[in-house]
Amino acid sequence: MAVKPIRLFGDPVLRTPAEPVKDFDKELRQLVKDLTETMVDAPGAGLAAPQLGVGLRVFTYYVDDRLGHLVNPSLDLSEEQQDGEEGCLSLPGLSFPTPRAYRAVAKGFNMHGEPITVEGTELLARCVQHETDHLDGILFIDRMDPEQRKLAMKAIREAEWFGEPAPVVRDSPHRTFGRAI
DSSP: OOOOOOOOTTOGGGGSOOBOOOOOSHHHHHHHHHHHHHHHHTTOSEEEGGGGTOOBSEEEEEETTEEEEEEEEEEEEOSOEEOOEEEOTTSTTOEEEOOEESEEEEEEEOTTSOEEEEEEEHHHHHHHHHHHHHHTTOOGGGGSOHHHHHHHHHHHHHSTTTTOOOOOOOSOOOEETTEEO
């Protein structure tokens, strides 16, 4: 099993924009497998490569029995908005009301370099936006209004996991910015 430790709020990798995937190779396929197995084990609706400490533009999702992944995504969002609770595996146990576009069309590639499109509304749209934000170094709390964000930051500081060191990962085949981590 390839379940990996998930990086928590405060880890700088979560605030660093990820690099586009250039090589659709065996290492990328292993990363997608690791992301999928870690996400399902957590369990979560989505997981982005930076959450495993890998600075590449890749995420997985599992929403409404749809399991998939997207490499180098770009988004087209509806003007219609939705409000709803949102959580994150990097902020375990916490969720907060977060505005998002109601509909999202995400275009990118699968792990073999073939073009794919993921279209969805409600939870799938929220998930695709959330995971793409991770690839841009943005956390969902950044999307909240200032009052809600202030309450969220208080809850984060009070969480038992807050301030935990990042996991040490050795002998990982995944590359981040050209280095093995």
